[in-house]
Amino acid sequence: MQKWIFFVLFILAGALGLGVLFQDISERQDAKAAEAAGSKMQQLKIAASNWQFDSTDYTIKKGEPTKVSLSLKEGVHAIEIKGLDIKLDKENPSKEITFDKPGEYEIDCILPCGEGHAKMKAKLVVQ
Structure with missing residues (x-):
């Protein structure tokens, strides 16, 4: 008799665990779908x-609307996009902005990062 009670309790606990697991997966899928719908933002x-x-x-x-983000692959860096109010670093790695004026903007590393720091430049073209 006790074996049957333990067997039923085991099955109920397993079913409860699976229900919680699938509920969590469903909630994560809903959150990802909402994020994807809201992130039609240019990157x-x-x-x-x-x-x-x-x-x-x-x-x-x-x-x-554009999300500008900085990722550090190697070393420690901070950037500035000259002519715009954008400075990104390890503490503030992204910013959302709408570029209204077309043109070319210079991207510079503004944190001295070693011997090649002066050459660390890129160009942003807003069309």
Whole structure:
């Protein structure tokens, strides 16, 4: 008799555990879907490593909300996009902005990062 009670309790506990697991997965899928719907925002991702950026030129469209983000692949860096109010570093790695004026802007590393620091530049083209 006790074996049957333990067996039923075991099955109920397993079913309860699976229910909690699938509920959590469902909630995460809903959150990802909501994030994807809200993130139709243009992305400008700048990756910095020792004395260089991952690209020499970046291009984005004007008039669209844009999330500018800095990732540090190697070393410690901070950037400034000259002519705009954008400074990113380890503490503030991203900023949302709408680029209203087309043109070319210079991206510079503003944190002395070693012997190649002076060459650490890139160009942003807003079309």
